[in-house]
Amino acid sequence: MAQLEPPVGSTPWSPDFVGQRLELLMVHRAGGEIRVLRPVHADALRVGWAVGRSADEILTELLGRYGLVPRVLHSTSWRHVDDEVVLTYLVVVDGPADPGPHLVDEPVGRAALARGDATAAPASIGIAQVLEHALRHLSWLIADDAAVGAALPDWRPLLEPYVPEPFQAL
Amino acid sequence: MKEVTCICGWTCRGTEDEVVAQVIDHGRAAHGIESTRDEILAIAVEIPMPSQPAGAGD
């Protein structure tokens, strides 16, 4: 009989300080289109960040649960969600032949970015806006970071419509 | 309190009983699997109850 799969996160948290959570947005290229792989029952994957482990290590391991290997993995923004700080990473993977039963493969639409004022974050930020900024940041990285540029030569035309932006708070 | 985040992205938090009930329902509805209380508690992450502010309840 099929068994319950192990959970994707195993890090306890405390209510006594601001916790941090890692958020992973997974994108791939299909022809001339950018597509996103999201978990079937959530808008993005979010896991705890255990002491003594790097975010890269945790997220690469998490990708392995879905049979995916990162081509580029980079932090792109942070924001407050409820009582936690969420640190968002964008990962570029090779498109899976089959996303499997736990992921949905969808085209990426464009979204207007949420903007706060000079001293406050925007009141509400949707995952489409987080992904929009992440792709703008990838557009910045592909021109600015030689390692990213070399890893994603096929992504340059795809990212041309995205205004380059640095890592930032959303 | 406990928390479970499934590989499909679904997540739940609550008391031990609440999490067990939610995971059993989710396993059946979303994945067509039966899970036992022991299996669920083995994968659940412990999360403390929110702490009371000093002086609360006096």
Ligand SMILES: [Zn+2]
């Ligand atoms: Zn599930």
